[in-house]
Every structure is written in structure tokens, then in C-alpha cells.
Amino acid sequence: MLYLELDGNGARYAQVARALKRAILHGQLKPGARLPATRVLAAGLGVSRNTVLTAYEMLCAERLASAAVGSGTFVTASIAPARAPSARSAVAPQSRYAARLRRLPALPLRSGVPRLRFDLQYGEPLVDPPLASAWRRALARAATRSDWRYPPSAGHRALREAICEYLARRRGVVCGADDVCVVSGTQQAVSLLARVLLDEGDSVVVEEPGYALALQAFQAHGARLIPVPTDAQGLRVESLPRGAVRLIHVSPSHQFPSGAVMSLERRLALLDSAARRRCWIVEDDYDGEFRYDSTAIPALRSLDIHERVIYVGTFSKVLFPVLRLGYVVCPAGLRDDLVAAKMLDDVACGGIEQAALTELMRSGAFDRHLRRASVELRRRRAALLEGLSRHCAKHLTVNDSRAGMHMVGWLPGWSGQ
Amino acid sequence: MLYLELDGNGARYAQVARALKRAILHGQLKPGARLPATRVLAAGLGVSRNTVLTAYEMLCAERLASAAVGSGTFVTASIAPARAPSARSAVAPQSRYAARLRRLPALPLRSGVPRLRFDLQYGEPLVDPPLASAWRRALARAATRSDWRYPPSAGHRALREAICEYLARRRGVVCGADDVCVVSGTQQAVSLLARVLLDEGDSVVVEEPGYALALQAFQAHGARLIPVPTDAQGLRVESLPRGAVRLIHVSPSHQFPSGAVMSLERRLALLDSAARRRCWIVEDDYDGEFRYDSTAIPALRSLDIHERVIYVGTFSKVLFPVLRLGYVVCPAGLRDDLVAAKMLDDVACGGIEQAALTELMRSGAFDRHLRRASVELRRRRAALLEGLSRHCAKHLTVNDSRAGMHMVGWLPGWSGQ
Numbered sequence: 091m092l093y094l095e096l097d098g099n100g101a102r103y104a105q106v107a108r109a110l111k112r113a114i115l116h117g118q119l120k121p122g123a124r125l126p127a128t129r130v131l132a133a134g135l136g137v138s139r140n141t142v143l144t145a146y147e148m149l150c151a152e153r154l155a156s157a158a159v160g161s162g163t164f165v166t167a168s169i170a171p172a173r174a175p176s177a178r179s180a181v182a183p184q185s186r187y188a189a190r191l192r193r194l195p196a197l198p199l200r201s202g203v204p205r206l207r208f209d210l211q212y213g214e215p216l217v218d219p220p221l222a223s224a225w226r227r228a229l230a231r232a233a234t235r236s237d238w239r240y241p242p243s244a245g246h247r248a249l250r251e252a253i254c255e256y257l258a259r260r261r262g263v264v265c266g267a268d269d270v271c272v273v274s275g276t277q278q279a280v281s282l283l284a285r286v287l288l289d290e291g292d293s294v295v296v297e298e299p300g301y302a303l304a305l306q307a308f309q310a311h312g313a314r315l316i317p318v319p320t321d322a323q324g325l326r327v328e329s330l331p332r333g334a335v336r337l338i339h340v341s342p343s344h345q346f347p348s349g350a351v352m353s354l355e356r357r358l359a360l361l362d363s364a365a366r367r368r369c370w371i372v373e374d375d376y377d378g379e380f381r382y383d384s385t386a387i388p389a390l391r392s393l394d395i396h397e398r399v400i401y402v403g404t405f406s407k408v409l410f411p412v413l414r415l416g417y418v419v420c421p422a423g424l425r426d427d428l429v430a431a432k433m434l435d436d437v438a439c440g441g442i443e444q445a446a447l448t449e450l451m452r453s454g455a456f457d458r459h460l461r462r463a464s465v466e467l468r469r470r471r472a473a474l475l476e477g478l479s480r481h482c483a484k485h486l487t488v489n490d491s492r493a494g495m496h497m498v499g500w501l502p503g504w505s506g507q
Numbered sequence: 508m509l510y511l512e513l514d515g516n517g518a519r520y521a522q523v524a525r526a527l528k529r530a531i532l533h534g535q536l537k538p539g540a541r542l543p544a545t546r547v548l549a550a551g552l553g554v555s556r557n558t559v560l561t562a563y564e565m566l567c568a569e570r571l572a573s574a575a576v577g578s579g580t581f582v583t584a585s586i587a588p589a590r591a592p593s594a595r596s597a598v599a600p601q602s603r604y605a606a607r608l609r610r611l612p613a614l615p616l617r618s619g620v621p622r623l624r625f626d627l628q629y630g631e632p633l634v635d636p637p638l639a640s641a642w643r644r645a646l647a648r649a650a651t652r653s654d655w656r657y658p659p660s661a662g663h664r665a666l667r668e669a670i671c672e673y674l675a676r677r678r679g680v681v682c683g684a685d686d687v688c689v690v691s692g693t694q695q696a697v698s699l700l701a702r703v704l705l706d707e708g709d710s711v712v713v714e715e716p717g718y719a720l721a722l723q724a725f726q727a728h729g730a731r732l733i734p735v736p737t738d739a740q741g742l743r744v745e746s747l748p749r750g751a752v753r754l755i756h757v758s759p760s761h762q763f764p765s766g767a768v769m770s771l772e773r774r775l776a777l778l779d780s781a782a783r784r785r786c787w788i789v790e791d792d793y794d795g796e797f798r799y800d801s802t803a804i805p806a807l808r809s810l811d812i813h814e815r816v817i818y819v820g821t822f823s824k825v826l827f828p829v830l831r832l833g834y835v836v837c838p839a840g841l842r843d844d845l846v847a848a849k850m851l852d853d854v855a856c857g858g859i860e861q862a863a864l865t866e867l868m869r870s871g872a873f874d875r876h877l878r879r880a881s882v883e884l885r886r887r888r889a890a891l892l893e894g895l896s897r898h899c900a901k902h903l904t905v906n907d908s909r910a911g912m913h914m915v916g917w918l919p920g921w922s923g924q
Contacts, residue, residue, distance in 0.1 A: 099681050108681065111805070115775075115812050152679075152805045153771045168772050184704040184787075188844045191703075191851075215655045226650040229859070233643040238632040238827035258517050262569075264525060274691070278853035286608075287601040307851045354570045355585050358532075370601075388528070388569045395532050410655035412858035427605045434608075434724045436695035440857060441829035442646070 092119070092126050094135065102137050106145035114154055114165055122167040125155060186290070190310050212496030215410035216463045224455040225409075225446065232445035241441035243433035245272025245417070249444045252451040253403075253417050260460075261378065262392045263401060265419045271428050274414040274439050276374060279402040280304045280339070282435060283418070284311040286427045287370055292336040297325055301346045304339060304374065313337075320345055322489070324352030327359040337370045342390055343378030344494035351491045357390055365396035375403045377494035379460065380467050397421040405447065407495060408460060415439060415447055467495065509535070509543050511552065519554050523562035531571055531582055539584040542572060603707070607727050629913030632827035633880045641872040642826075642863065649862035658858035660850035662689025662834070666861045669868040670820075670834050677877075678795065679809045680818060682836045688845050691831040691856050693791055696819040697721045697756070699848045701728040703841065704787055709753040714742055718763045721756060721791065730754075737762055739906070741769030744776040754787045759807055760795030761911030768908045774807055782813040792820045794911035796877065797884050814838040822864065824912060825877065832856060832864055884912065 094109040096102075113119045125131075125146060132139040146163045149155040157163045244250065250267040257263040273279045288294065290312030296305050298317030309315060313336075318329050325340050338360070342352035352360075364371045373390040391401040404416035420428055432438070450456045478488055478499065486499040511526040513519075530536045542548075542563060549556040563580045566572040574580045661667065667684040674680040690696045705711065707729030713722050715734030726732060730753075735746050742757050755777070759769035769777075781788045790807040808818040821833035837845055849855070867873045895905055895916065903916040 097681065100675055104675075108809075111809070112812070115810060154805070166771070169775055184841070184844065185702065185706045185709075187702045187706075187848070188704070191844055191847045194847070217655045222650065226647050229646045229650055230643050233639065233646055236829055238634045238829045240823075240828040258521070264514065264516050274853040274857075277851065281852050285602065285604045287605070289602050289604075292602075303851070303854070310848075310851050354583070358586055386568050388571070392525075392528070393532060395529070406657075411657040412653055412655045414853060414855065414857045424601070427601065427608055430608045430611070431604070431727075434694065434720070434727050435698050435852070436691040436831060437720070438831065440691075440831040440860060443857060443860065 092131070096135070103141045103144035103148065106135065106137065106141060107148040110145060110149055111152075111154060114169065119165050121165055121169045123165045125163040125165065127162070186312065187310060190312065194306050194309060216466055217410050218462060218466075220462070221409070221455075221459045224450060224459070228446035228449040228453075228455070229442065231449060232442045236442050236445060241438040241444060243438045244429045245270070245439060246441065246444045246448060249448040250417075252448050256451060257403070257419070261375065261389055261403075262386070263389050263419060264392070269419050269422070269425065271418045271420065271425070271432060272439050272444065273416050273418055273432060274436070275406055275416040276376070276402055276404045277303060277307065278435070279416055279418045280372065280374075281307045281311070282428060282431045283372055283400060284308050284313065286424065286431050287337055288313050293331070293334060295330060295335050295338040297340060297345060299347055300339075301341065301374070301376065308339070320348050320350055322350055323356050324350045325356065325360065327356050327363060330363055335367055335369045337372060338364060339372045339374065340390070341374040341376040342387075343375050344491065346376055347496070347498060349489055349491045349494065349496060349498045351387060351493050354387055357387070357393055361390060361394055361396070361398065364398040369398070371399045373399050373401045375401060377407055377496075378403075379408050380464055380494055382468060382471060382492040391419060397423070400424065408463070413443060413447070415443060509548070513552070520558045520561035520565065523552065523554065523559060524565040527562060527566055528569075528571060531586065536582050538582055538586045540582045542580040542582065544579070603729065604727060607729065611723050611726060633883055634827050635879060635883075637879070638826070638872075638876045641867060641876070645863035645866045645870075645872070646859065648866060649859045653859050653862060658855040658861060660855045661846045662687070662856060663858065663861045663865060666865040667834075669865050673868060674820070674836070678792065678806055678820075680806050680836060681809070686836050686839070686842065688835045688837065688842070688849060689856050689861065690833050690835055690849060691853070692823055692833040693793070693819055693821045694720060694724065695852070696833055696835045697789065697791075698724045698728070699845060699852060700789055700817060700835070701725050701730065703844045703848050704754055705730050710748070710751060712747060712752050712755040714757060714762060716764055717756075718758065718791070718793065725756070737765050737767055739767055740773050741767045742773065742777065744773050744780060747780055752784055752786045754789060755781060756789045756791065757807070758791040758793040759804075760792050761908065763793055764913070764915060766906055766908045766911065766913060766915045768804060768910050771804055774804070774810055778807060778811055778813070778815065781815045786815070788816045790816050790818045792818060794824055794913075795820075796825050797881055797911055799885060799888060799909040808836060814840070817841065825880070830860060830864070832860060888914075
């Protein structure tokens with residue numbers, strides 16, 4: 091008698107067919123063997139005879155069996171006899187990349203620096219009803235007018251133009267649509283740039299402490315991370331290592347997690363150092379949109395006369411993280427490599443959301459949202475500062491850089507700089 | 508006299524400010540130097556004095572200059588003296604990956620095989636008004652109910668469940684939501700799998716001829732491609748190389764470009780060979796949805812008792828390419844690595860489109876579209892075959908595998924097998 095176990099997924103006849111298929115593949119039922127009489131199998135499994143008949147028909151349709159009129163159903167003779175399964179391989183690290191993935195710490199902050207204790211969930215999206223409905227309308231219009239074919243790998247030209255206009259107006263970064271590659275956020279920017287710029291073992295300077303997910307992308311790619319400390323003025327440029335460095339990753343607008351805004355002097359010194367070393371700077375303009383004083387410090391990209399800066403931005407913070415769209419502004423010599431890497435990575439970003447975002451930026455709805463968000467963030471910031479000064483003045487030293495969507499407080503005994 | 512060139516982008520005052528910034532950064536204006544009197548510069552540039560005043564204010568706000576009451580505006584003294592720009596580096600290949608990118612052929616088909624001459628644009632999306640409006644409604648509802656935070660890297664659980672239900676019902680692939688990772692299409696699946704499974708120099712068997720973009724992702728990653736010929740039954744398993752192979756990439760449902768459907772015997776032989784070699788099979792279920800005869804050949808994944816098959820699918824062909832969503836069904840031992848690689852690559856796929864697709868699949872609109880598409884494809888197919896037999900019977904031998912969204916015709920003198 092044939093022992094079959096049903097897996098309980100979906101229709102009964104499909105379960106019976108799968109169980110028979112397993113029996114054939116595992117060699118329980120040999121090539122050329124006759125399948126049990128349908129009545130017998132139905133009784134054994136406690137199913138109707140029709141269920142078994144349908145299962146046999148499925149096996150025949152899949153060519154695993156064939157029916158000979160009057161004499162029953164037989165396992166296809168040409169099926170190679172099944173071999174004993176190899177001892178279930180323990181699926182060891184599949185590649186050096188996978189091995190490095192497995193060594194990454196689960197915690198966002200590495201040891202060696204004081205861990206932040208007051209993590210008042212930063213970067214929560216400010217999606218108010220006007221933004222939600224503007225986005226809904228923009229999506230619906232984009233789905234109406236959409237071209238349904240693959241979008242270009244560099245992104246829709248109209249979106250790249252809207253990004254240029256935004257960058258020139260609000261971030262002081264002047265570039266053309268051809269300098270921009272649309273990506274699905276900062277993370278993809280970093281991971282594409284790692285591929286295009288770095289070989290295994292290359293050195294990458296990162297901020298200490300820094301934004302773990304970007305750092306881990308470099309690490310997984312096989313780069314050697316060189317952490318350089320930050321203080322209230324951002325990366326300590328004078329602490330850069332003497333040896334070869336291929337790339338420096340910084341977030342000068344509002345460093346994560348320290349909140350530091352890199353001073354102009356540091357920016358110029360960093361650019362000078364990169365030009366002398368001939369290494370690349372990846373400027374992650376993280377949380378650079380919102381400032382609460384009058385001082386606008388120019389982006390590294392806007393100060394860069396040696397074309398060493400690759401500027402990276404995202405809509406995760408200024409709109410919402412569920413939208414996976416960002417951009418890279420890169421020197422002309424890198425552009426083709428970056429777009430080719432994007433094409434091989436995932437062809438292109440989704441075209442309907444690209445079209446919707448273009449419409450949001452062109453219609454003024456994006457600017458109106460930025461103004462509302464700025465008012466709301468000021469209000470939240472004032473409330474937080476007032477509460478902290480009223481209740482925690484003795485216990486907490488606040489590092490206030492007057493920028494961005496988070497701030498850092500230090501408990502007594504922990505050094506904040 | 509100071510010579511300034513305006514770049515013509517945006518407002519005049521911003522152009523003047525940028526030109527002055529360039530002059531400071533290039534060392535034309537030294538640290539501590541006095542900026543020209545506003546009247547003089549305004550006259551020289553042919554702009555109003557207010558334009559120059561605003562530009563000076565911008566420089567002061569950016570800390571590149573400061574105003575001393577009554578005596579003018581001065582370049583900030585602490586700005587490090589600019590150095591002569593390094594001879595503009597020719598931006599040589601930035602990494603081995605970039606060097607490989609640059610060596611990839613621009614053409615989709617490689618030399619060594621006859622090129623297809625009758626490329627009747629395959630895979631055009633069948634977006635009819637009912638699908639377009641169902642998608643628009645689903646998007647609008649998803650944007651209403653959306654969680655605006657980062658989606659999970661493996662994809663929304665509800666979408667993974669809907670994919671499992673679809674795969675079990677229409678593709679004979681039985682799996683659980685935990686076995687599925689949502690990706691942004693076949694290309695990302697291949698590129699993540701290359702990272703997780705392959706080191707530079709590892710051997711990958713690919714179909715000859717094959718789908719160029721997937722092959723190029725392996726090549727760019729540094730894999731050594733071993734092309735194995737295909738015939739009317741798909742990959743010639745008996746031609747697999749004797750040496751070590753790490754991965755075999757096949758599209759058994761409807762091979763691109765030959766259109767071959769891999770026979771059951773070949774499928775079983777391939778699985779057996781992979782189990783003995785302990786290598787992985789990436790089953791790209793390209794164009795597997797539409798069949799025009801009654802025979803359903805089981806997916807490799809459904810025949811695989813040794814857990815060597817990684818099953819890859821996409822919504823590009825069954826819905827439309829502008830939607831960048833697909834999925835990987837992988838053995839348990841690979842899952843965590845794959846999801847970690849996805850996280851480091853781009854965090855996650857866009858959440859609103861994930862939610863909209865879930866709704867489309869749950870509501871039945873997706874199934875209705877598949878039925879309409881199947882009818883329309885049959886109609887187009889019949890029209891094409893009729894036209895070919897009426898007008899080209901002498902000149903064209905059609906390889907008809909009764910599946911998918913393209914077919915291949917061979918001109919006399921070109922060999923089809």
C-alpha cells in the first residue's frame with residue numbers, strides 16, 4: 091500500500107496530486123509503475139473517488155503519468171530514476187558577500203561610542219491630509235496618463251528636471267538633468283556607488299558615530315571602514331587617516347545621529363583634502379531641508395571645484411519613507427557607470443510614482459507641503475525644547491544644531507562633546 | 508576689475524552669488540579681500556544694484572563673506588587659500604565592477620549565434636481600460652489607507668500571501684509567505700542572488716542564446732558565464748560542463764529568445780544534475796503565465812526535492828513593466844541572506860504600489876485581467892500565424908511552442924536548431 095501525506099494547502103485534488111508527485115520524485119513510485127486503483131486510494135485517503143481521478147488527470151497533464159485505456163494510470167517510464175537526496179546541505183555562506191552580511195551587527199549603533207539613550211523616534215513622516223490627498227490625486231492622474239513600458243534607467247527626464255529646479259532653489263546645488271540619476275532612495279544610491287567606486291578591501295572614511303545602514307552597505311560590499319570622529323562642527327577633517335582613502339561618506343547638513351551641522355571651514359578643508367587625495371566624497375544631504383535659523387551653509391557639491399563630490403538626496407524625509415525615490419547628482423565622468431549599474435540592479439524606478447512626484451513638484455503642492463512641514467516641525471521643536479528645559483534641565487544637555495528632524499540629549503556622565 | 512561669468516540658471520541674484528562663490532573658491536578673490544563696490548559690479552554685469560546687494564547678502568548668509576558696517580563686504584578670512592585644481596582626473600574605471608560594466612556589449616544579443624531578424628516587439632503590455640481603471644482605483648485606495656513608514660524589506664506580508672495563493676493556483680508552486688521576498692522585478696532578483704550566491708570568478712551556466720540583461724548582471728558581478736546551447740526542448744542538459752558550476756540560470760517556461768518550453772525529462776535531468784553538483788538553479792519563470800495548449804509542465808520549483816531551485820517571477824509581463832514589482836521564492840537557508848541583501852540594496856519596494864497590487868490580487872481584478880489578456884493574446888497569436896502562413900510560408904519557419912508573448916521565425920539559410 092502507498093503511503094501518502096497531504097499537505098493541507100488548497101483544494102483536495104491538488105493536495106493528492108502533489109503527494110503523488112512527491113512520491114514519484116522521491117522514487118517511492120518507480121518509473122513505469124502502475125498507480126493505485128482510484129477506489130483503493132480514495133478509501134485510503136478518505137477522499138472521494140472523483141478527487142483521486144482529478145489528481146490523476148493533473149499528473150497526466152503534467153506528463154508525470156499517462157493513462158492506458160482499461161488498464162490504469164502509469165508513472166511515465168522516461169522519468170530518470172530518483173537518486174537518494176544528498177545529505178541536506180547546511181547551506182553554508184554562499185559568497186563572501188553573504189558571509190559579510192552574516193557578520194553585520196544587528197544593532198544600529200556599533201560599540202565603542204556611547205549609545206544614545208534618548209531616542210525620541212526621529213524622522214517620523216509628516217503626512218497631513220492635504221499632502222495625502224495631493225499625493226492620491228497625483229497618483230491617479232499619473233496612472234491615467236502613464237506610459238506603461240519600462241521607464242528609462244536614469245529616471246524620467248521631467249522628474250530629473252524638477253529635481254534640478256528644487257536643488258537649485260532650496261539647496262544651492264546647480265546641475266542639469268543629465269547629471270541626475272533617479273534611484274529608490276539613499277540606500278540604493280550608496281549601494282550603487284559602492285559597486286561603481288569600490289573594490290573589496292578599499293578604504294572608506296565614515297563618520298563615527300554614523301548612519302548604520304549606509305555603513306553596512308559599504309561593509310557588505312567588502313570595503314574597509316575607517317571611522318573618523320565627529321564633533322559639533324561635523325567630521326574632524328584633521329583626523330582623516332594618512333593612508334589611501336577611496337571614498338569619504340559624510341552627512342554634513344545634519345549628521346546622524348549627532349545632529350552636527352558641518353561648518354564652512356570644515357567643508358572647505360574636506361574638499362581640499364579629497365582633491366589632494368583624489369578620493370570621492372559622497373555627500374548624503376540627510377535631513378538638510380529644515381533649518382530653524384537664518385544660516386544656510388552651502389552644500390559640499392556647491393563648493394566643489396574639483397568634481398570630487400557625489401550628492402545624494404531622498405524624498406523619504408521631505409515626503410514619506412513609503413515612497414522609495416531619491417536621486418544622485420554626480421560628476422560627468424561617473425554618470426554612465428552609475429546609470430548602467432542602476433539598469434543592472436533593477437532596470438529603473440517605478441514609472442507611475444515618478445510621474446506622480448513630477449506632478450507634485452510642478453504643481454506647487456510639494457512646496458506647500460514643505461512650508462506646512464516647516465511650521466509643524468518648528469512647533470514640535472519648541473514644545474520639545476520647552477518640556478526638556480522645564481523638566482530635564484538638570485539631567486540632560488541638549489545638543490541643538492537648529493536643524494533637521496531630531497536632536498540629541500546627553501545624560502550626565504556621558505560625554506556629548 | 509573682477510571678471511565674473513553668469514551661468515544663466517535661475518534668478519539673477521543667485522547667478523551673481525554663484526559667480527562670486529566660484530571666484531572665492533578658485534582663489535580669484537583671496538580670503539580677507541574686499542568685494543567690489545556694489546555700484547561698480549552692478550554696472551559691470553549690467554544688473555541692478557539691488558541684485559548685487561542680494562547676492563552679497565547670500566554670501567554673508569552662507570558665511571563665505573561678511574559685511575563690515577561702512578567699509579564694505581569682505582571674503583571670510585578663515586577660508587583656506589584655494590589650491591590649483593589637480594589636473595582634471597580622467598576618471599578611470601572606478602572599480603573592477605565599473606570596468607566590467609564598460610566592457611559589456613551594448614547589443615542585447617551576443618555574437619556567435621544567429622541574430623534574430625524578425626523581432627516583432629514582444630512583451631508589449633496589454634493594458635486595457637478595465638485594467639487601467641482597476642489599477643487607478645487600487646492605487647488611490649492604497650494611498651488612502653497607507654502606512655507611510657518604511658515597508659518591511661521582504662515586502663508586505665499580505666502581498667506575499669497573495670503571491671503564494673497565485674503561485675499555488677496558477678503555477679503549481681506551493682510555498683509560504685516566509686519563503687517569498689518581494690523585489691522590484693526579475694532584474695533585482697538576479698542581481699541580489701548574484702551577490703548572495705556568487706564570488707568573482709564563480710561559474711554560472713546560462714542559456715545560449717539567452718536574456719542579455721540577466722546575463723550581464725552576472726557578468727558585471729564578476730561571474731564567469733558558461734553558455735550552454737538550447738534546442739526545442741530548452742537547455743541541453745547533456746551539454747553542461749564537467750567542472751564546478753555554482754549556479755544555473757534558466758527560463759524553462761518560455762525561453763527567451765528561442766521560445767522553447769523545457770520538457771519534463773530535461774527538467775528532471777537538470778534537477779538531478781544540480782543536486783549532484785550541489786549548485787543552485789535560478790528558475791526565471793519568464794513569460795510562464797500564458798499557454799495555448801492544454802499541457803501544463805510543472806515548474807522546476809515544484810519538482811525540486813533537494814531545495815536547489817530559486818524561483819523568480821515578475822508582474823512586468825502579466826501586468827505592465829512600469830510597475831517594478833516581482834518576487835523570489837527561495838529555500839529556507841537562503842531567505843535571511845536574500846532579505847538582508849534587499850535591505851542593504853534599497854531598504855524595500857515602494858509600499859503604496861505593494862498595497863495596491865495586493866488589493867488587485869485579492870479583489871479578483873487581477874484574475875479577470877489574466878483572462879482578458881489570455882483571450883487577446885490568443886487572438887493576436889492566431890492573426891500572426893495566419894498572416895505568416897498566408898504570406899511568408901516559403902520564407903519563414905516558425906518555431907511555435909504554444910506559449911508566451913513572442914514567437915520566433917527563421918529565415919532560410921539560418922539554422923533554427
